Amino acid sequence: MESRKYSPKEFMKARRPERFSDSVIVEGSALDRSMLEYHLDKITNRGQETDFEHFALRLAQLIICPNLLPQTGPTGGGDSKVDSETYPVSDGLSLIWHVGYAREAATERWGFAFSAKKDWRPKVRSDIAKIAGTKRGYSKDFFSSNQFIPDRTRAEVEDLLRNEHQLDVRILDRTWILNSIFEGRHESLAIDELKLTTALRKEVRKGPRDNEREQDLAEVEKQIETAIQQSSSGYQLVEDCLEAALLARGLERPRTQVDGLFLRAERVAIKNGNDHQCLKSVYERAWTTYWWYEDIESFVELYTEVEKYAKDSRNAYDLELLTNLWFILYSATKLHDVSKTNTLLEERTLTLTTEWERLSKEEDRLSTALQARSQLLLMRLTAEMPTVTNHTLEELREVVLQSRGLVGFPLEPLVEILMESGDVIGNLPAYTQIFETIVEITAKRKGDVVAAQLLVKRGAQLLDGEQPYEAIRTLGRALRRLYKHESRHDIVHALYLCGNAYEEIGLLWAARGTLLSAASIAINDFWSYSDITPEQAACFNRLKWLELRLGRIPQILNWHEVERIISGVLAERYHQVDHYLENGFLFDTIFGMLLMKSDIRQLKHLSSFPDVLEKAGLSSAAIALLFSLGHVDKLPGNLLGMEVNKEEIYDFFVKWRDQPAAHNLPEYPVLYDDSSVTLNSNLLGCRITIISEVSSPCIELAESILAALESLLSTALDDRLIAREPSFSIQISKSDTSEESYNYTFKDIDGRPHVDIVCSGFNPHGMSLEMQTGIKNKLFKLLVRVLAKVYYHGEPEQLVTKLFRDELAIERSIDFTSSFGNIGNVLGHSPKTQLSSWSNTDARDYPLARDEVWDNSDRKSRYESVKSADRSMSKFGKGEPPPEVLNLQSAKHSQMETMSLIRESLWNRA
Numbered sequence: 001m002e003s004r005k006y007s008p009k010e011f012m013k014a015r016r017p018e019r020f021s022d023s024v025i026v027e028g029s030a031l032d033r034s035m036l037e038y039h040l041d042k043i044t045n046r047g048q049e050t051d052f053e054h055f056a057l058r059l060a061q062l063i064i065c066p067n068l069l070p071q072t073g074p075t076g077g078g079d080s081k082v083d084s085e086t087y088p089v090s091d092g093l094s095l096i097w098h099v100g101y102a103r104e105a106a107t108e109r110w111g112f113a114f115s116a117k118k119d120w121r122p123k124v125r126s127d128i129a130k131i132a133g134t135k136r137g138y139s140k141d142f143f144s145s146n147q148f149i150p151d152r153t154r155a156e157v158e159d160l161l162r163n164e165h166q167l168d169v170r171i172l173d174r175t176w177i178l179n180s181i182f183e184g185r186h187e188s189l190a191i192d193e194l195k196l197t198t199a200l201r202k203e204v205r206k207g208p209r210d211n212e213r214e215q216d217l218a219e220v221e222k223q224i225e226t227a228i229q230q231s232s233s234g235y236q237l238v239e240d241c242l243e244a245a246l247l248a249r250g251l252e253r254p255r256t257q258v259d260g261l262f263l264r265a266e267r268v269a270i271k272n273g274n275d276h277q278c279l280k281s282v283y284e285r286a287w288t289t290y291w292w293y294e295d296i297e298s299f300v301e302l303y304t305e306v307e308k309y310a311k312d313s314r315n316a317y318d319l320e321l322l323t324n325l326w327f328i329l330y331s332a333t334k335l336h337d338v339s340k341t342n343t344l345l346e347e348r349t350l351t352l353t354t355e356w357e358r359l360s361k362e363e364d365r366l367s368t369a370l371q372a373r374s375q376l377l378l379m380r381l382t383a384e385m386p387t388v389t390n391h392t393l394e395e396l397r398e399v400v401l402q403s404r405g406l407v408g409f410p411l412e413p414l415v416e417i418l419m420e421s422g423d424v425i426g427n428l429p430a431y432t433q434i435f436e437t438i439v440e441i442t443a444k445r446k447g448d449v450v451a452a453q454l455l456v457k458r459g460a461q462l463l464d465g466e467q468p469y470e471a472i473r474t475l476g477r478a479l480r481r482l483y484k485h486e487s488r489h490d491i492v493h494a495l496y497l498c499g500n501a502y503e504e505i506g507l508l509w510a511a512r513g514t515l516l517s518a519a520s521i522a523i524n525d526f527w528s529y530s531d532i533t534p535e536q537a538a539c540f541n542r543l544k545w546l547e548l549r550l551g552r553i554p555q556i557l558n559w560h561e562v563e564r565i566i567s568g569v570l571a572e573r574y575h576q577v578d579h580y581l582e583n584g585f586l587f588d589t590i591f592g593m594l595l596m597k598s599d600i601r602q603l604k605h606l607s608s609f610p611d612v613l614e615k616a617g618l619s620s621a622a623i624a625l626l627f628s629l630g631h632v633d634k635l636p637g638n639l640l641g642m643e644v645n646k647e648e649i650y651d652f653f654v655k656w657r658d659q660p661a662a663h664n665l666p667e668y669p670v671l672y673d674d675s676s677v678t679l680n681s682n683l684l685g686c687r688i689t690i691i692s693e694v695s696s697p698c699i700e701l702a703e704s705i706l707a708a709l710e711s712l713l714s715t716a717l718d719d720r721l722i723a724r725e726p727s728f729s730i731q732i733s734k735s736d737t738s739e740e741s742y743n744y745t746f747k748d749i750d751g752r753p754h755v756d757i758v759c760s761g762f763n764p765h766g767m768s769l770e771m772q773t774g775i776k777n778k779l780f781k782l783l784v785r786v787l788a789k790v791y792y793h794g795e796p797e798q799l800v801t802k803l804f805r806d807e808l809a810i811e812r813s814i815d816f817t818s819s820f821g822n823i824g825n826v827l828g829h830s831p832k833t834q835l836s837s838w839s840n841t842d843a844r845d846y847p848l849a850r851d852e853v854w855d856n857s858d859r860k861s862r863y864e865s866v867k868s869a870d871r872s873m874s875k876f877g878k879g880e881p882p883p884e885v886l887n888l889q890s891a892k893h894s895q896m897e898t899m900s901l902i903r904e905s906l907w908n909r910a
Helices: 008-015 033-041 049-063 091-095 120-133 151-165 174-183 187-193 208-229 235-250 255-272 275-291 296-310 316-335 345-360 366-384 390-402 411-425 429-446 448-464 468-482 485-504 508-529 534-550 553-572 584-595 600-605 609-615 619-629 646-657 660-664 698-712 769-790 796-806 809-814 822-827 856-877 883-889 895-905
Strands: 024-028 110-115 140-145 168-172 202-205 676-683 686-693 727-734 742-749 752-759
Touching: 008 275, 033 174, 049 110, 049 140, 049 174, 049 187, 091 255, 110 120, 120 140, 120 151, 151 168, 174 187, 208 235, 235 255, 235 275, 255 275, 275 296, 275 316, 296 316, 296 345, 316 345, 316 366, 345 366, 366 390, 366 411, 390 411, 390 429, 411 429, 411 448, 429 448, 448 468, 448 485, 468 485, 468 809, 485 508, 485 534, 508 534, 508 676, 508 698, 508 822, 534 553, 534 584, 553 822, 584 619, 584 646, 584 660, 609 619, 619 646, 676 698, 686 698, 698 727, 698 752, 698 769, 698 809, 742 769, 752 769, 769 809, 796 809
Parallel strands: 110 140, 140 168, 686 727, 727 752
Antiparallel strands: 024 202, 676 686, 742 752
């Protein structure tokens, strides 16, 4: 498969979308070129000669020069021998124009003639002769025609007329008109002036950023005009001109307009600005030329201009801007087949390094000298990619350490580059050291939020690099720092990533709890500001997939319903939501696979659910359930075709059932239609089972315990933590007489540890902050007891220090995985968490029409295979215990000693 060509614009747009236009075309089409060409050709047939002259004049004002008088020929009320001409303007006014040849047109007299005659040769000779005969001193004459004129013919006629009348004659034909209209996006001009009633316009929905940019651009242009009128041409005028160019770039206006605005900024900077403003104007044009227009050749030329301004400068920022362009130049030799000879890379690298070495020796300016050293190291780092040496990173770490106390040192750009490099060199030991140094220094300089944002970015890199355990450690350290209103979007992002990491290593309860916390924080934007956001939809989408893997039918329907509502609103607001909702059909199909696993008892309870699923937009799941219930005659006729037999239908559903996704589904769905439910987790070799009453708050407590345990011990496998017990069980029941939120009692059942928990009848979805704190503190104590009783580590002090102090594991496990309060915040205080909550009295009933499940023989075969495998494994349990178990019997620390050590190492959570 052919590799896709690298696009600088697409790359930049993906990383910095806020710098580009956010307007979208929702319907309609642009004026068709062939339609306009045909219309221009038939101008005289329609009697639109006057319309064409008005159109040609307006187009000339947009493309050639703005200072054109209205028509002065016969149709304009007189006969001055020209259809239009330029008028003189002040130097200050022409300085700020950015159209065509405005600076020349401001001081010269140009004549214009417009004609729609088919026989254009005699017309152009006549018009130019008249203009020359006025003896008014015209230096240029433009003749605009609606006819197609071959380039060779046009050039011959221009040369002939120049020699005859000593005038610079330019002939603009139909091709020039078409190119100007479509390259400059002036279709609306043609539609309005030529009265193209049959043409279609583009319907553009302006994005919020573009609306703001357009207002800012109009305001800046007004400031520029006022400054010229008041002869206030100084520093601020240059800044305003540059700002106008950047705003037009962000709006993705035509290149001719954006380039014109940048050239205006350069002219104004040369006349009224300082050296740095001159450099910055050219720098921004070079930056735009590469990232917005992908014009490598023009970029190389502009690099030379920037280099001239930056050379010999004592301003480190000037050289830093040049260095930014050098990074592009260096990558261009690798990505765009631009030869080092054409770009003079070696020569320019030598020039830049020489300049930085000059500044690095300025001992009286410590910040500048250190910045110069950092830039030299970054250039070396770039040249070494991807085989970077630890030595270079160690030197960069020294630079970061030395920046402490140097207020003038620009640490942020250096940090950004080093963070971006983590995708390539993040596995080097020296990179881990420099990253930790960056976090420490950033926290002191910028505060916890900025440092936490670095941790989130690093966590994302680790997750992309298939290092989920390290991602959990890194992201967990960021959560407490981000738990602030102003950084709520960052913490939602961090929790979302952390949930994905848990899921990747199979800890589904921890993933669910973390995503639930993310969803609860994200939905606060709706409760506070009535905002519907893509982040909310993304969280709900991941939660329904997690519940699908857990097999819980009511919870699947809960999250599917709320996600559909949010996504529908986003779609109406023209948000692009497909990037996380593209698997809607896949979800529906896999949900059907889960329902096909139902047993006979479950199917009886699901007899009215095909219509419920259909109404929820889950057509495939409804079909799977209909088949499982035995109502083959109710299947859609176009599913397999009209002429199929029972065997073909059975084979179709067998293939559906056996798709690879089946490995990620539980053995049976969970309906929450009985008095109790069982929740399970396998954690570091211990089978954890919770049997809970199907009522609140028992279910929420069971979910929170499993999520907290999985989160707490998610990274402990790397720390050689092992289970001293093969199984551990919890029983949760409710008592209306209990005064506390819940109490627990440890005991042994059949020689295995067990916990009995009794809950009071409190509402888990509407709790005070004090009550939530009390429940979390009690959960913390429970986790400590479980950790000490069920698991073993040879050096518990080391484990406790790493988990609880370095990784902040207790915070990520208790504070950010709980069901208490979070479910109610999203789904309300009466969430539909039982199957009966989804019963619909209007739904048709499809009574179970089978005596046994549809694939009963296959299930029996699988059951016998599993039993046989269990018998073959049982022999390993008859001999001596493995050495690890014997070691547990003589462990250095008893359970009580371990618990005591944990308590001493933790802060008081009350």
